Amino acid sequence: MKKIKDENTEDQILNAAKNIFQTKGMDGARMQEIADKAGINKAMLHYYYRSKQLLFEAVFKNAFSLLAPQLNAILNDDSSIEDKIKNFTANYISFIIKHPYLPNFIIQELNRNQDFILKLKDRGFPSIEKFKKQVDEEINKGLIKPISAEQLFINIMALNIFPFVAKPLIKAITKSDDKHYKELIEERKTEVANFIINSIKTT
Amino acid sequence: MKKIKDENTEDQILNAAKNIFQTKGMDGARMQEIADKAGINKAMLHYYYRSKQLLFEAVFKNAFSLLAPQLNAILNDDSSIEDKIKNFTANYISFIIKHPYLPNFIIQELNRNQDFILKLKDRGFPSIEKFKKQVDEEINKGLIKPISAEQLFINIMALNIFPFVAKPLIKAITKSDDKHYKELIEERKTEVANFIINSIKTT
DNA sequence: ACTTAGTTTAACCATATGGTTAACAATAGT
DNA sequence: ACTATTGTTAACCATATGGTTAAACTAAGT
Numbered sequence: 172m173k174k175i176k177d178e179n180t181e182d183q184i185l186n187a188a189k190n191i192f193q194t195k196g197m198d199g200a201r202m203q204e205i206a207d208k209a210g211i212n213k214a215m216l217h218y219y220y221r222s223k224q225l226l227f228e229a230v231f232k233n234a235f236s237l238l239a240p241q242l243n244a245i246l247n248d249d250s251s252i253e254d255k256i257k258n259f260t261a262n263y264i265s266f267i268i269k270h271p272y273l274p275n276f277i278i279q280e281l282n283r284n285q286d287f288i289l290k291l292k293d294r295g296f297p298s299i300e301k302f303k304k305q306v307d308e309e310i311n312k313g314l315i316k317p318i319s320a321e322q323l324f325i326n327i328m329a330l331n332i333f334p335f336v337a338k339p340l341i342k343a344i345t346k347s348d349d350k351h352y353k354e355l356i357e358e359r360k361t362e363v364a365n366f367i368i369n370s371i372k373t374t
Numbered sequence: 375m376k377k378i379k380d381e382n383t384e385d386q387i388l389n390a391a392k393n394i395f396q397t398k399g400m401d402g403a404r405m406q407e408i409a410d411k412a413g414i415n416k417a418m419l420h421y422y423y424r425s426k427q428l429l430f431e432a433v434f435k436n437a438f439s440l441l442a443p444q445l446n447a448i449l450n451d452d453s454s455i456e457d458k459i460k461n462f463t464a465n466y467i468s469f470i471i472k473h474p475y476l477p478n479f480i481i482q483e484l485n486r487n488q489d490f491i492l493k494l495k496d497r498g499f500p501s502i503e504k505f506k507k508q509v510d511e512e513i514n515k516g517l518i519k520p521i522s523a524e525q526l527f528i529n530i531m532a533l534n535i536f537p538f539v540a541k542p543l544i545k546a547i548t549k550s551d552d553k554h555y556k557e558l559i560e561e562r563k564t565e566v567a568n569f570i571i572n573s574i575k576t577t
Numbered sequence: 578a579c580t581t582a583g584t585t586t587a588a589c590c591a592t593a594t595g596g597t598t599a600a601c602a603a604t605a606g607t
Numbered sequence: 608a609c610t611a612t613t614g615t616t617a618a619c620c621a622t623a624t625g626g627t628t629a630a631a632c633t634a635a636g637t
Contacts, residue, residue: 180584198401199486202625212586217626242547279482281542283402288546297547316572321548321558322565328544329536334528336539339484341531343491344445344500345524355524362525369519370573383614405595415616420596 181219183209185229188216192230193272196279200227228290231280234273235291241266242297245327252309253368256327260364263331264356274335299324315371323371330363384422386412388432391419395433396475399482403430431493434483437476438494444469445500448530455512456571459530463567466534467559477538502527518574526574533566 187209191200202223206213220226245259267274281288299320306320334341334356342352390412394403405426409416423429448462470477484491502523509523537544537559545555 196399196401196486198399201623203623213625214587214627215585218584221626223625246547275485278540278543279478279485282478282482282539283399285542288542292546299548318569319561319565322561322569324547325537325544325558325562326533326566326569328540329532330529332540333532333536336485337481337531337535339488339491340481341528343495344449344527345502355528358522358525359528362522363529366521366525366529366573370569374577404593406593416595417597417617418615421614424596426595 180209180211180215183211184216184219184226185233188220188226188230189233192227193234193276196276197223197227197283231277231287232291234276236295237270238273238277239295239297242328243295245324246297246299246302252305252315253372256367257364259327260331260367261360264360264363267332267335268356271335274332278336313373316373318371327367330367331359334359383412383414383418386414387419387422387429388436391423391429391433392436395430396437396479399479400426400430400486434480434490435494437479439498440473441476441480442498442500445531446498448527449500449502449505455508455518456575459570460567462530463534463570464563467563467566470535470538471559474538477535481539516576519576521574530570533570534562537562 184205187205188200190208191205200223202216203213205226206216209215216223216226220229241259241263244262245255248255248258250258302324303320306315306318306323309315310317338352341347341355342349345351345355347355387408390408391403393411394408403426405419406416408429409419412418419426419429423432444462444466447465448458451458451461453461505527506523509518509521509526512518513520541555544550544558545552548554548558550558
């Protein structure tokens with residue numbers, strides 16, 4: 172009863188669906204297009220995933236499960252805040268270069284359907300508690316200037332994620348072609364960490 | 375031949391279209407829903423705007439023409455960089471509180487259709503040249519630490535715009551209800567400017 | 578060989594959707 | 608009052624779309 176194939180149909184579908192959903196979003200995606208990209212019949216999509224909604228959710232959860240560990244790297248790692256910021260910045264940018272549609276996809280779809288995030292709020296969902304303690308500790312030790320952990324976290328996310336989400340806008344305003352945009356992003360692997368640390372480090 | 379009315383049909387349509395397009399995006403919006411919200415017949419949409427695409431473009435241009443002056447406030451004002459950052463941060467956040475769907479709408483749609491930005495690139499489209507000169511000048515005068523104008527501009531945009539774009543994510547990770555989220559944002563009116571200035575100000 | 582269970586296909590279906598049409602209403606100029 | 612122009616409506620149309628069905632195919636178990 173097992174199919175001996177290079178890749179089973181279910182995965183072919185999921186990969187095609189990832190591709191289409193992440194570039195066009197839930198509303199812009201067409202089941203026929205996904206089927207075509209997977210090289211199979213449209214009925215197969217429903218055979219394996221029942222509905223567009225369920226197929227989409229499979230893709231979304233999959234995408235989020237890639238992003239979550241990245242965020243947990245700031246929130247739950249044991250290294251110092253300075254080290255975390257340096258590592259996260261370099262790692263996250265490399266990570267997104269490999270998955271360019273991820274941040275946009277997640278942000279867009281979370282905005283489209285606010286309730287949707289409830290379906291994710293468990294197993295490994297990033298949470299800020301530990302980070303809060305760490306920030307307060309380092310402030311007390313005089314290692315960093317006073318700042319709320321929430322604001323610091325928002326700032327770290329913003330500086331790292333935004334340049335990808337707003338790529339078209341940034342390219343237009345800075346009059347960059349793809350090459351120059353890529354250089355800007357590459358620079359940010361160190362630039363962003365320095366910018367943050369400059370701001371919060373005690374002198 | 376003029377209609378004496380509280381509001382002419384064309385504007386009613388545009389307002390309804392704004393509402394629907396900005397919350398649901400081009401792909402998620404339905405002409406029927408726009409007509410219903412405007413309280414008119416669906417044929418009127420086509421009578422006044424010919425097609426969904428053209429109606430959408432009217433809404434988009436309108437939205438962008440609100441955002442552009444905000445960005446130009448950093449790029450082309452005559453005040454010092456420090457003052458610009460302080461003013462922009464406070465103003466922009468107040469501005470978005472009034473137009474909460476704006477940044478998301480623009481970013482989402484620019485990502486959906488990359489070519490679309492070409493239709494905007496004229497009259498008052500924000501451009502970074504003047505800001506570049508100013509940054510270099512202030513660095514030379516020793517007022518701020520060395521930083522590329524592009525990176526500084528990206529950082530300013532990121533810290534200000536991202537918290538709105540990523541609202542659902544931030545709310546979930548910081549376990550905030552609407553009230554706490556609003557407080558976080560309110561804090562940022564001064565927090566963000568301090569964060570940036572701390573980082574670039576010479577000591 | 579035959580049965581059984583899972584897999585795949587083509588054809589089909591109901592509905593939604595953007596858009597059109599033709600008739601009708603209102604208004605202003607004459 | 609008559610006419611031309613503009614505004615508005617209901618009915619309609621072609622197509623796209625998510626989803627279903629019934630039949631055919633495949634591979635393993637016996």
